[in-house]
Amino acid sequence: MTQLVIEGHGVSVTLDPGRTYRMGRDPGSDVVVTADRVSRTHAVLRFEGGQWIVEDAGSRNGTYVSGHRIQRVVVGPGTRIGLGDPSEGGIMTFRAAQPQTPPQAPVTTPRRTPVATPPQAPPQASPQAPLQAPPPRSAPPRSAPPHSAPLRSAPPREPGRRPSGPGYAAPQQQPAQASPAYGGGATVRFPRTGQWREPAAVRNLTGAQVVRIGRAPENDMVVTDLRVSRRHAELRITGGVHEIVDVGSRMGTYVNGRRVQQARISPNDLIGIGPSTFQLVGDTLTEYVDTGEVCLQAHDLTVTVEGGKVLLDHVTFPVGEKCLLGVIGPSGSGKSTLLRALTGLRPADQGIVTYDGRDLYRDYAELRSRIGLVPQDDILHSQLTVRRALIYAAELRFPDDTRQHERKARVDEVLQQLGLENRKDNRISSLSGGQRKRVSVALELLTKPSLLFLDEPTSGLDPGLDKSVMQMLRGLADDGRTVAVVTHSVANLDICDRLLVMAPGGKIAYFGPPAEALPFLGFTDWADVFLAFDDPARDWAAEYARSSPYQEYIAADLIKPVGMRQPVQRELPPKQQSWPEQLSTLVRRYCRGIVADRLFLGITVALPIVMGLLARVVPTGNLMGPPNSNGNAANLLLILCIGGCLTGAANAVRELVKERPIYQRERAVGLSRSAYLCSKLLVLGLITVAQGIVLTYVAMLNVKTYDKGVFTAPLTELSLAVALLSFTAMTVGLLISAVAKTSETTMPLLVLVTLIQLVFCGALVHLDGKPVMEQLSWLVPARWALAALAGTLDVGQLIPHVQDPPDPLWSQDFGTWILDMSVLAALAVVCAFLVARMLRRHEPAVMRGK
Numbered sequence: 001m002t003q004l005v006i007e008g009h010g011v012s013v014t015l016d017p018g019r020t021y022r023m024g025r026d027p028g029s030d031v032v033v034t035a036d037r038v039s040r041t042h043a044v045l046r047f048e049g050g051q052w053i054v055e056d057a058g059s060r061n062g063t064y065v066s067g068h069r070i071q072r073v074v075v076g077p078g079t080r081i082g083l084g085d086p087s088e089g090g091i092m093t094f095r096a097a098q099p100q101t102p103p104q105a106p107v108t109t110p111r112r113t114p115v116a117t118p119p120q121a122p123p124q125a126s127p128q129a130p131l132q133a134p135p136p137r138s139a140p141p142r143s144a145p146p147h148s149a150p151l152r153s154a155p156p157r158e159p160g161r162r163p164s165g166p167g168y169a170a171p172q173q174q175p176a177q178a179s180p181a182y183g184g185g186a187t188v189r190f191p192r193t194g195q196w197r198e199p200a201a202v203r204n205l206t207g208a209q210v211v212r213i214g215r216a217p218e219n220d221m222v223v224t225d226l227r228v229s230r231r232h233a234e235l236r237i238t239g240g241v242h243e244i245v246d247v248g249s250r251m252g253t254y255v256n257g258r259r260v261q262q263a264r265i266s267p268n269d270l271i272g273i274g275p276s277t278f279q280l281v282g283d284t285l286t287e288y289v290d291t292g293e294v295c296l297q298a299h300d301l302t303v304t305v306e307g308g309k310v311l312l313d314h315v316t317f318p319v320g321e322k323c324l325l326g327v328i329g330p331s332g333s334g335k336s337t338l339l340r341a342l343t344g345l346r347p348a349d350q351g352i353v354t355y356d357g358r359d360l361y362r363d364y365a366e367l368r369s370r371i372g373l374v375p376q377d378d379i380l381h382s383q384l385t386v387r388r389a390l391i392y393a394a395e396l397r398f399p400d401d402t403r404q405h406e407r408k409a410r411v412d413e414v415l416q417q418l419g420l421e422n423r424k425d426n427r428i429s430s431l432s433g434g435q436r437k438r439v440s441v442a443l444e445l446l447t448k449p450s451l452l453f454l455d456e457p458t459s460g461l462d463p464g465l466d467k468s469v470m471q472m473l474r475g476l477a478d479d480g481r482t483v484a485v486v487t488h489s490v491a492n493l494d495i496c497d498r499l500l501v502m503a504p505g506g507k508i509a510y511f512g513p514p515a516e517a518l519p520f521l522g523f524t525d526w527a528d529v530f531l532a533f534d535d536p537a538r539d540w541a542a543e544y545a546r547s548s549p550y551q552e553y554i555a556a557d558l559i560k561p562v563g564m565r566q567p568v569q570r571e572l573p574p575k576q577q578s579w580p581e582q583l584s585t586l587v588r589r590y591c592r593g594i595v596a597d598r599l600f601l602g603i604t605v606a607l608p609i610v611m612g613l614l615a616r617v618v619p620t621g622n623l624m625g626p627p628n629s630n631g632n633a634a635n636l637l638l639i640l641c642i643g644g645c646l647t648g649a650a651n652a653v654r655e656l657v658k659e660r661p662i663y664q665r666e667r668a669v670g671l672s673r674s675a676y677l678c679s680k681l682l683v684l685g686l687i688t689v690a691q692g693i694v695l696t697y698v699a700m701l702n703v704k705t706y707d708k709g710v711f712t713a714p715l716t717e718l719s720l721a722v723a724l725l726s727f728t729a730m731t732v733g734l735l736i737s738a739v740a741k742t743s744e745t746t747m748p749l750l751v752l753v754t755l756i757q758l759v760f761c762g763a764l765v766h767l768d769g770k771p772v773m774e775q776l777s778w779l780v781p782a783r784w785a786l787a788a789l790a791g792t793l794d795v796g797q798l799i800p801h802v803q804d805p806p807d808p809l810w811s812q813d814f815g816t817w818i819l820d821m822s823v824l825a826a827l828a829v830v831c832a833f834l835v836a837r838m839l840r841r842h843e844p845a846v847m848r849g850k
């Protein structure tokens with residue numbers, strides 16, 4: 001409980017919860033306020049249900065908070081009440097009494113300041129069981145950090161203070177129905193966690209019918225965050241009934257964590273809009289903003305995969321505000337699994353994660369944008385410049401009604417925050433490993449996440465860069481967010497506030513201050529610790545659970561949820577942009593990347609020309625001769641087919657696998673799978689089709705053909721068939737890319753697929769009427785393309801001995817040609833559908849509705 005002091009008019013009284021205080025002009029009052037408009041007994045101040053309450057005692061001139069006359073109000077640190085006068089006169093201020101800090105206590109994380117983070121949903125608004133308060137703890141001072149943060153905006157750390165999130169504040173549980181009417185503008189104490197929250201804005205609802213909420217300045221309540229739409233929601237008041245209505249926002253409007261279009265609101269409900277939480281407080285609508293200082297708690301997280309293998313085994317620990325948590329452990333000990341569970345990307349099968357007391361899994365759709373994750377692999381298109389990459393990322397992450405200048409301003413802000421202004425025009429591929437990691441972090445910071453997770457950000461970096469990255473993370477935590485970093489490097493662990501050591505089997509071997517870890521584990525070297533983890537005779541998790549660090553750093557700081565986790569219907573997170581907007585962004589980014597990659601561009605232009613020239617090596621000559629006059633016609637068509645297949649497939653075969661980490665991350669922040677796939681089909685498809693046409697024209701230049709093929713000029717028909725074949729081969733290439741685990745495995749698959757095309761296209765082997773072979777060939781694009789080409793040139797006539805009896809798919813009639821082309825197109829559609837299915841397999845579990 002925060003101890004309060006009331007001050008003003010020369011009076012300073014430290015309040016004792018066991019007493020009731022009379023405030024007024026009467027010299028016998030407990031708090032004497034000698035101002036003109038103050039009544040003799042003006043108000044009463046008492047501690048009730050875990051909160052300090054001021055109640056007007058029938059004063060003549062009234063009691064005011066934030067300009068509103070109140071009858072009863074909850075007060076806390078920062079609250080100013082006016083006795084008899086809203087502005088001057090009898091203003092009294094409340095502040096927290098100085099905490100007492102015992103000098104002997106060990107390291108802890110920085111303190112919580114009274115911040116505007118979202119309050120907890122009241123118990124009855126939540127399907128979860130209420131939380132139990134832990135016993136109060138004394139505040140151990142933290143030793144000063146040995147390193148300074150590199151961030152310009154990072155404030156100096158505050159040693160000697162303890163965190164005071166739900167796990168630190170010794171909260172008092174309050175039944176929601178006992179909550180008094182909150183005073184507008186007051187710092188209020190929320191029922192479930194007992195945290196003090198300072199409103200960012202208060203709107204008096206007296207006489208109001210509609211309160212408009214959004215990013216645009218013309219709204220009644222303006223939320224200046226790019227995640228919020230310009231016109232986001234309206235609070236409509238009719239006959240004392242309050243309704244929140246979403247007016248077409250992208251990121252959605254939430255009531256107690258559930259997305260709503262329209263919902264009736266009561267004072268216990270929490271309305272979530274971007275980083276802000278709104279609540280009806282008396283006759284006001286009060287806004288609290290999540291500024292990043294939130295607590296994260298893992299409760300009993302267990303992840304089991306098929307076959308019963310346990311990847312995470314009852315993992316429980318709290319992380320305080322502004323805390324930098326380091327996670328280490330041997331390979332395969334479940335660190336990445338833990339990160340996925342904490343970020344909600346792959347929710348644990350058992351247990352819950354609380355985000356400032358809220359069930360992260362249940363409220364994931366609302367809270368997702370407050371979580372940043374920097375995966376191990378870079379999530380950047382390396383051909384782009386730093387600023388350009390961030391601008392595209394901002395387009396994908398912010399609602400489509402954000403303006404370009406707003407996004408650019410946010411990008412510049414983040415570049416400055418991470419000291420990247422001098423690198424902003426550099427190609428990402430030209431940056432050092434540490435700088436690239438900074439850009440990845442900058443990308444995640446665009447949306448101002450309160451929680452930032454990083455998976456091995458220092459892997460592959462030299463010791464200097466390792467330290468610089470860790471210092472950057474220290475600064476980010478000090479700047480007002482919780483940062484968790486999985487690392488293999490043990491060189492800079494002392495920079496962390498807390499260290500989590502994972503033992504094989506996904507168990508906790510240690511959680512606490514880094515300095516105490518090695519002494520606790522009984523070694524002087526981390527290598528020896530990891531080697532000792534191999535000893536099957538020792539149960540590290542059980543030893544830690546019985547230890548005093550467990551009591552001190554986990555048991556005492558944790559608010560345990562009572563009862564089992566309720567099965568929850570998780571909502572898919574919203575998409576920030578419309579589908580066409582996403583497609584447009586992806587297409588522009590893709591094109592810019594291609595244009596910037598000169599080598600790829602050169603190969604793309606040269607490849608069809610070289611292949612076409614190779615086709616000319618075959619002496620085709622005259623394709624208008626009498627029957628049996630040109631035995632090389634089939635060879636020419638074969639080269640065209642294989643050229644088309646190779647061009648298309650080679651273009652696409654690495655396309656998805658190489659940027660899979662980017663896709664996975666962007667998918668987790670709302671990218672549409674179909675928009676992503678369509679951007680590939682569109683850009684790569686156009687390039688491939690153009691290549692197919694160039695290939696055909698170069699191969700057929702000056703070759704004599706009849707004036708008419710099946711229905712028009714033979715060259716046109718041939719180009720159409722080769723272009724469609726190239727496109728279909730490209731979808732096959734995309735399929736290989738979607739299936740492959742690494743870029744390296746795509747090449748053997750490309751060779752295999754090309755050989756299959758060669759054997760089953762029908763030029764080398766007569767397929768018609770051969771059971772099994774013929775049916776298998778129907779699945780091969782080159783079979784249909786070659787048939788269409790053969791139909792155009794009437795190859796059956798030119799070289800009847802090649803196809804004896806004649807292959808019906810080769811006949812020179814319009815119906816057959818259309819059939820050949822249609823099946824080719826259908827194969828492309830089937831492949832594209834399969835690519836979409838395969839892409840889904842690589843997506844975060846939460847995006848698959850799991």
Ligand SMILES: Nc1ncnc2c1ncn2[C@@H]1O[C@H](COP(=O)(O)OP(=O)(O)OP(=O)(O)O)[C@@H](O)[C@H]1O
Pocket residue numbers: 305306309311329330331332333334335336337338
């Ligand atoms: N889907 C899965 N099915 C079966 N086993 C899995 C699955 N995912 C991960 N594992 C196994 O679970 C264990 C933990 O994996 P995880 O990637 O979390 O470990 P890690 O500590 O991050 O390892 P590293 O340090 O090597 O990245 C490993 O043994 C891994 O092989």
